[in-house]
Amino acid sequence: MKKLVILSGAGISAESGIKTFRDSGGLWENHRVEDVATPEAWERDPELVQQFYNERRKQALDVEPNRAHRILAELEEYFDVTIITQNIDPLHERAGSSKVVHLHGELFKSRSSSNPKLVYDIEGWELRTGDLCAEGSQLRPHIVWFGEQVPMMAVATEITEEADIFVVIGTSLAVYPAAGLVYYVKKDTPIYLIDPVQPDITLSKNMTFIKEKATVGAAKLFEIIVN
Numbered sequence: 680m681k682k683l684v685i686l687s688g689a690g691i692s693a694e695s696g697i698k699t700f701r702d703s704g705g706l707w708e709n710h711r712v713e714d715v716a717t718p719e720a721w722e723r724d725p726e727l728v729q730q731f732y733n734e735r736r737k738q739a740l741d742v743e744p745n746r747a748h749r750i751l752a753e754l755e756e757y758f759d760v761t762i763i764t765q766n767i768d769p770l771h772e773r774a775g776s777s778k779v780v781h782l783h784g785e786l787f788k789s790r791s792s793s794n795p796k797l798v799y800d801i802e803g804w805e806l807r808t809g810d811l812c813a814e815g816s817q818l819r820p821h822i823v824w825f826g827e828q829v830p831m832m833a834v835a836t837e838i839t840e841e842a843d844i845f846v847v848i849g850t851s852l853a854v855y856p857a858a859g860l861v862y863y864v865k866k867d868t869p870i871y872l873i874d875p876v877q878p879d880i881t882l883s884k885n886m887t888f889i890k891e892k893a894t895v896g897a898a899k900l901f902e903i904i905v906n
Contacts (some may be wrong), residue, residue, distance in 0.1 A: 683761075686860055687764040691745070694745045729806055740804055767783055788800055788821035846900060872889065
């Protein structure tokens with residue numbers, strides 16, 4: 680079975696109703712990113728940060744995977760599929776994808792604020808002040824904030840290097856280090872870029888650009904690589 684590796688970004692979740700901060704002048708749900716998505720924000724106002732991510736979980740529970748998520752899951756019938764996503768929501772898993780690597784963390788998980796190896800599932804939507812890890816430290820959102828290392832990059836790089844087909848969907852390749860994964864694709868591997876705005880990048884003669892939003896583009900991709 681050919682290895683199909685997919686890098687997904689905010690554009691695929693946006694069609695399910697999940698907003699991104701880049702769509703609103705640097706604000707994320709009316710908050711400055713610096714106030715809710717940095718280690719400094721957590722140190723300065725942990726209550727605000729907890730409230731912000733609690734609201735994101737509420738929102739994620741109210742939305743459904745869209746056709747693009749489901750098409751990517753259906754591709755597992757034809758390929759060995761791994762999705763590397765920049766998104767923190769669980770929509771790929773809820774659509775049925777079985778191998779998903781979250782580069783920027785997972786919304787419905789928490790981790791110890793003192794020991795990053797202690798990670799827990801969040802039941803429901805709320806993480807509260809006073810919720811502690813097994814070592815007694817406050818639990819924080821299991822999110823890779825701006826200014827923090829991306830621990831899953833090494834895993835994602837290895838997966839990308841083994842791809843027989845590589846797909847980019849819902850991302851303009853502007854967020855690093857995730858965007859740099861395209862440079863680890865083998866020279867002769869076909870690359871498909873799906874986004875309404877064509878990025879200014881040419882990686883190989885095997886690159887195909889599908890200028891569509893995620894739902895339409897995923898359907899076109901399916902027709903190209905399956906039929």
